[in-house]
Amino acid sequence: MTPDMTWWVRLADSVRAAGRGEAPLDEPVRMVRDGLGFDCATLVGPQRATNGEAQPVLVNLDYPGDAIRFISTTYAVECPAHRYITEHRVAGRFIDLPYDFRSSRTYREALKPNGFHEGLTLPLGVLRHGTPRPGFLALSSTHGRPLSDDSLLALTMLASEIASLTDPRATLPPAPADLVVWVGRGRLDVRVGDLAEGPFTARDTIRIGDLHQRTGAALGFRHREGSRGWWHVTTAPTGDGVLIRVQQAEGDDHLTPRELDVVGLLSRGWTNDEIAAALGISVRTTRTHVESALMKVGVPNRTALTREALLRDLDSLDAIRCVAQASRTSLPA
Structure with a gap:
């Protein structure tokens, strides 16, 4: 599914409004999910050093409880697919991975039981050794159609602005707010x-x-x-x-x-x-x-x-x- 330019402009406006705190966080996330043809979406915030293993789930649109818990913990910490996508700093589809994703623990334990056949992860920061894990946007669909290349590129280009949704603010402070x-x-x-x-x-x-x-x-x-x-x-x-x-x-x-x-x-x-x-x-x-x-x-x-x-x-x-x-x-x- 490839939305037109007008849709992408409206999405950018929605992201900026939510990033400034002028709109609920779920508005742009819902727009991404529906406009790009996914069934579920979640916005996961960056890990705080004192929070242990789980990363905070800021928005959850229709992921079942067991799946969202897996995504914010095991997937974010242990899954090689998540690590690969985050290290490459681009939105990643199942088909972009250098191995068959269906053999992964994430697919077996979280995605397949819920009928998900395609998905995408958008990293919202850089993974560096010794630093907290960055936030990300995850989407899943029950159909098997990968997102188009054009939409993948456009979404990647919006990543820095979508990252603002994990910490809405009017000014740029030295540290994320609790x-x-x-x-x-x-x-x-x-x-x-x-x-x-x-x-x-x-x-x-x-x-x-x-x-x-x-x-x-x-x-x-x-x-x-x-x-x-x-x-x-x-x-x-x-x-x-x-x-x-x-x-x-x-x-x-x-x-x-x-x-x-x-x-x-x-x-x-x-x-x-x-x-x-x-x-x-x-x-x-x-x-x-x-x-x-x-x-x-x-x-x-x-x-x-x-x-x-x-x-x-x-x-x-x-x-x-x-x-x-x-x-x-x-x-x-």
């Missing part, structure tokens, strides 16, 4: 990860989106969640909502959560008296936190600390809440 959530109109849509594994409840996540709207600017802050450590949170406008990206992070310079609150407000020009009143602590305690932060960050004065705070997102959710509250009081915002 959680990406779209918030708008009082609801949320998880695009990457599991909300239950993140540091915020659904209600708090919606509140972060509201704070973004109220402050009128993208947010970047650090948050400590009990025994699960530190998280780095950023927000960006997208479509008619807000895209919230959350990733685990090291505690910056060993600042305590309260010191981070103080630094966040200090970087906005707040005085010790104003910070103390907003956080409900004494001025003396505020001064102690400032002095401790100066020493930990390694800067000589408040001006230098402000500069470092802006460069390194040394801010907190409580500080941002204080800023939003200050817009209705005499405190500076």
Whole structure:
């Protein structure tokens, strides 16, 4: 099946919209599956170093449970076909393999039992020794017709943009997010990860989106969640909502959560008296936190600390809440 040029342009637009978080991830994946004549499709994200063997399944369109588990584990880890396709960095069909795929464990245990006779894997990254495995798009069909050469080439050329679907974002951060959530109109849509594994409840996540709207600017802050450590949170406008990206992070310079609150407000020009009143602590305690932060960050004065705070997102959710509250009081915002 070979779609015309108009279809490929629409697919590219759909991929970009989902990559920016402006559309659900399954929209372009469904378009690929239906437009290229497959029965099932799955988008599998890159492996994270701490996740063990399984790679995260971001989208599953009609693969049975046993097949999708096999694809995201055994196929991704052990199958020579997957390794061959990933190393060659091109979309691979069964007929492109240098051996009879029907003799493989993947065909015997996952594909044949479900009636699949043809398939394709699109690698979404480069496989390098000692690095986590990249994500991929897998498709299967119950008919035996391989994808045309023209469509194979066009799909391969879109691979770098399709890779953005494994980590939707408005900007290019230094590391993949553990959680990406779209918030708008009082609801949320998880695009990457599991909300239950993140540091915020659904209600708090919606509140972060509201704070973004109220402050009128993208947010970047650090948050400590009990025994699960530190998280780095950023927000960006997208479509008619807000895209919230959350990733685990090291505690910056060993600042305590309260010191981070103080630094966040200090970087906005707040005085010790104003910070103390907003956080409900004494001025003396505020001064102690400032002095401790100066020493930990390694800067000589408040001006230098402000500069470092802006460069390194040394801010907190409580500080941002204080800023939003200050817009209705005499405190500076």
